[in-house]
Amino acid sequence: AQRVTQPEKLLSVFKGAPVELKCNYSYSGSPELFWYVQYSRQRLQLLLRHISRESIKGFTADLNKGETSFHLKKPFAQEEDSAMYYCALRAGTYKYIFGTGTRLKVLA
Amino acid sequence: GAVVSQHPSRVICKSGTSVKIECRSLDFQATTMFWYRQFPKQSLMLMATSNEGSKATYEQGVEKDKFLINHASLTLSTLTVTSAHPEDSSFYICSASDNRGLYEQYFGPGTRLTVT
Numbered sequence: 001a002q003r004v005t006q007p008e009k010l011l012s013v014f015k016g017a018p019v020e021l022k023c024n025y026s027y028s029g030s031p032e033l034f035w036y037v038q039y040s041r042q043r044l045q046l047l048l049r050h051i052s053r054e055s056i057k058g059f060t061a062d063l064n065k066g067e068t069s070f071h072l073k074k075p076f077a078q079e080e081d082s083a084m085y086y087c088a089l090r091a092g093t094y095k096y097i098f099g100t101g102t103r104l105k106v107l108a
Numbered sequence: 109g110a111v112v113s114q115h116p117s118r119v120i121c122k123s124g125t126s127v128k129i130e131c132r133s134l135d136f137q138a139t140t141m142f143w144y145r146q147f148p149k150q151s152l153m154l155m156a157t158s159n160e161g162s163k164a165t166y167e168q169g170v171e172k173d174k175f176l177i178n179h180a181s182l183t184l185s186t187l188t189v190t191s192a193h194p195e196d197s198s199f200y201i202c203s204a205s206d207n208r209g210l211y212e213q214y215f216g217p218g219t220r221l222t223v224t
Contacts, residue, residue, distance in 0.1 A: 009149075042217075043112075043201075043215045043216060044152075044201070044203075045215065046212060086151065094140055094157045094165075094205075095154065095157070096213065097154070098144075098151045098152045098153075098154075099151055100150060101151055
């Protein structure tokens with residue numbers, strides 16, 4: 001079965017604390033994974049993709065095929081990081097499967 | 109660049125009527141467009157994928173006769189909810205891809221549909 005699981009609906013951290021948003025996937029093929037972010041009253045936008053191996057706004061995510069995970073991490077959270085984060089799996093050229101999302105709240 | 113718009117942003121309609129939602133790519137040619145549905149506090153569910161000039165491919169469980177999708181040009185796709193019922197009330201989001209490079213999706217702002 002193709003599935004993306006984000007176990008935490010809400011994650012609250014203090015400013016300056018490390019952040020880890022969990023994402024696990026189930027996919028029989030070669031996975032391509034993404035993190036999307038939705039800031040308050042804004043549209044969904046791509047944060048990063050695993051194949052680019054990039055760091056965006058201080059966030060990184062490493063694909064761990066053994067653990068079927070793609071957790072999103074940032075060493076020091078900022079208040080402006082507060083948003084809804086969705087992990088997504090591309091299962092085929094045109095098919096994306098999204099997780100249920102995790103709301104990140106960074107407290108001052 | 110890569111802006112996708114949706115119209116209307118909110119719509120209220122009566123049960124039994126039909127409502128059309130437009131999705132436009134403003135500054136690129138969208139070879140493929142996607143329609144998602146999002147229930148409150150839940151994830152985005154892919155409803156269908158449409159390629160310009162072709163019939164849409166619907167996901168399992170999505171009624172093609174109820175959710176009519178037309179992708180008549182490289183910048184416009186429409187979703188028509190026919191004979192709407194209150195259970196069709198939801199947030200509908202479109203995204204578009206120009207199918208170049210990494211096939212990135214660009215999302216519209218969404219349309220809130222309320223059926224009374």
